[in-house]
Amino acid sequence: MRMTVPTPLGDIAIRCYGAPGAPALLLLHANPGDGRDYDAVLPALADRHRTFVADWPGYGDSTVSEPRLVTPERLVAAAEQVLDALADEEGVREVSVLGNSVGGYVACRLAEGRHARSITALVLVDPAGFTRRTVLTRWFCREVMGRPARARRLVVPLARAYLGRLGTSSARATYERTRRLPGDVRRLAVHCAIWRGFADPDFGLADPAVLDVPILLLWGRRDPVVPAFLDGRRAQRHLPVRTLSVLLPTAHEPYNERPDLFLRHTLPFLKDPRAVSAGRLRPSRPRRR
Template identity: 30%
Template sequence: MDTRQRMRETLLAGFPVDERRRHLAGVSTAVLEGGDGAAGPPVVLLHGPGEFAATWLPVLPRLARAHHVIVPDLPGHGDSLIDGVPLDAGRVLDWLGELVEETCAAPPVLVGKTIGGAVAARFAAGNRRRLAALVLVDSLGLTAFDPAPRFGLALHRFLGDPTPRSYERFMEFCAFDLDRVREHIGMRWDTYAAYAVELAADDRVQAALGGLIGQFAAAPIPPEQLAGIDVPTTLIWGRHDLATPLSVAEAASARYGWPLHVVEDAGDDPALDRPDAFIVALQASLGTVAVP
């Protein structure tokens, strides 16, 4: 067993999910699945650029009580391996379509964070009737990616020289309160951070990260595509997001009529920063479906 696999097993130990491998659009995809879906629709969770499925771990136990949850590593990220065929937008959307088809017995709620949100929005615009609802969490793609300078500098330094220190510095701008995040994740934090550094040092992961940003977030999704999304759509946003400010979500909410839930004391990852508040916002997004 290699170092990465040991890290993954440490992160996942004790969580109500199983790791499975599915071959989707030529991508050997690592997928976490859990919950029996007895009380609500399936929920598919898409993470952010350079991340991995385990970024959703703080909210998985509660979601799995009411839903079948499906949490993949995005193509080229984590342990999802690309076969060498270029990772263009069409292939990523085909990948997501196959994931939904193979794992969801009913139309799912598709939840996408940052770049995962941009992918989810593009998918929802072209796949009517395949989703029950769409939830965009601090999503990219609603405007051109133009983070606050200090966020952009920390991201550039981390990707240019992935070390524990550069990762910590970057996470200080992602999270509103990194000490609180560390406390919540507990003994898994060191492994979580080490795995993130390990992945960022992999040229293949960086190439996939750049590809997703280029295909889905370098330019805004055309407004006519967003207006064509005909499934219930909700925005969840950290008030202190330095990558895509809250004003972007407020403008999208006003333009498209999408409800907006603001998570206080959170940066660009409210599920990591404020998992309990995120669950409350997601429960409101799901309407009558309760998350215990």
């Protein structure tokens, strides 16, 4: 089943899988990309959950009205409208949110905002929002990845690095979609607008340590975009102490590179996320390499 959620940024396309009575799960993808990036793990997730897969504005089957307005903060507002629509049209009152990169950032912001009581668990996969903000990082976001003339030369080699070994059909399909990005003016404009948004003064989490929701933090040891030894450790320091943290032998998208390993950690957590808060699951910390 498909549904469309109108937002000021464009119409967000949602694909719906699984039994209507199953626990709800919302998947939020990275930049660039679309909901198909989760195809390798979707069957296993949808077998246990009513799974909703969103495409950000301008990506996948979603439309975009003004690409330059698609910032991380506006994606948060759009995701809130998605949750409103799921409640109104699907009767979803409680939902777990799984997000990668900017999708992980949006997931955290949802758990901070007006929908906090409806969020039952977060699965954060190499999430944005934990990079130390410096003159250099702001310059890179604005003037390198935020400028189409420069980004179109870098987006494909960067994807080749953060997707890892391309050993699965899903990773190769994601890479092929990214290879078409430099020739798509509107998608490239969305990609750059999100990157510029990472340097905006209003970008950032209020206080991740007080998030009152079970959290599974998954981080790829070989992630070249948000490195585990910097951003991953910073996330661990700032998230609640009962966050279940797992370091994986992957790059930026473990669900693409090692779907079996990703599911091995994700499915048990989603089955009983409150076990983390109750202390029945012990967080594992990354080891120094």
